[in-house]
Amino acid sequence: MSDERPGHDIPDGRGRIGLHRTGLDLIGNPDVRVRDVEVTSDGWHVLRRTTLDYRGRDGQWSTQTRETYDRGNGATVLLYDPVARTLLLSRQFRFPAYVNGHPDGMLVESAAGLLDGDSPEEAIRREAAEELGVRIGQLTHLFDLYMSPGSVTERVHFYAAPYVSADIEGGGGLAEEGEEIEAVVVPYDKALGMVADGRIADGKTVVLIQWAALNLFG
Structure with missing residues (x-):
């Protein structure tokens, strides 16, 4: 059974691929490290679940998960x-x-x-x-x-x-x-x-x- 997913490796309903890469290249904040991005809904707009490491003010790192809804600007x-x-x-x-x-x-x-x-x-x-x-x-x-x-x-x-x-x-x-x-x-x-x-x-x-x-x- 193929593990290819629409919006990831194969086109979704709007012909988009690579939607799971958004955020992986962010380097502007040294206290944030993006680990993984998953597309959870790829309808007209895109819902992603991102796993990231965040360094708090006490210097300790924690792993967090955030959902973001991307409808464009x-x-x-x-x-x-x-x-x-x-x-x-x-x-x-x-x-x-x-x-x-x-x-x-x-x-x-x-x-x-x-x-x-x-x-x-x-x-x-x-x-x-x-x-x-x-x-x-x-x-x-x-x-x-x-x-x-x-x-x-x-x-x-x-x-x-x-x-x-x-x-x-x-x-x-x-x-x-x-x-x-x-x-x-x-x-x-x-x-x-x-x-x-x-x-x-x-x-x-x-x-x-x-x-x-x-x-x-x-």
């Missing part, structure tokens, strides 16, 4: 109208939020998406056009954040860009991916209230609105 953008003092956001159904206590799973969010092989700037221009029908002109990079570093590898690249309502055309997401995305124009002052009372509960969007409070509309 992403990008998000705060679209704002500086004259009307409004934000252009999206509203869509998010099952993970719905199954974890959100009343209806309909989240108000900033435009966002995975890079899918593009640069962060290219990706967020693509996502803004697909989701909200906005062709971004001037784009300002803000920062890059790990949103759930305890288990998810994703790093999100944050941007801000002005928009003009007259230039919006199309949007709604990709039907072939089952997306039904509604564009929502929210006055900035109302958005602050929606963060405070929980109507905006998406982490990346809250970060961007707080950035706007400090840098745009303060």
Whole structure:
């Protein structure tokens, strides 16, 4: 019986191999030695179980196991109208939020998406056009954040860009991916209230609105 495994030695459902090698070549932290990486789920994204040696502050080494969920990196953008003092956001159904206590799973969010092989700037221009029908002109990079570093590898690249309502055309997401995305124009002052009372509960969007409070509309 062959011990070849999809994603390891033979292609998985997306044609990938060598998924079990991620992390084996890390040398940036002398207190960490990666011993073994196992792919435990190789669906659209990848779940790995990594065994590593970690040297604590007392100088003693211990062997630990960590699971990491790798869905690639992403990008998000705060679209704002500086004259009307409004934000252009999206509203869509998010099952993970719905199954974890959100009343209806309909989240108000900033435009966002995975890079899918593009640069962060290219990706967020693509996502803004697909989701909200906005062709971004001037784009300002803000920062890059790990949103759930305890288990998810994703790093999100944050941007801000002005928009003009007259230039919006199309949007709604990709039907072939089952997306039904509604564009929502929210006055900035109302958005602050929606963060405070929980109507905006998406982490990346809250970060961007707080950035706007400090840098745009303060």
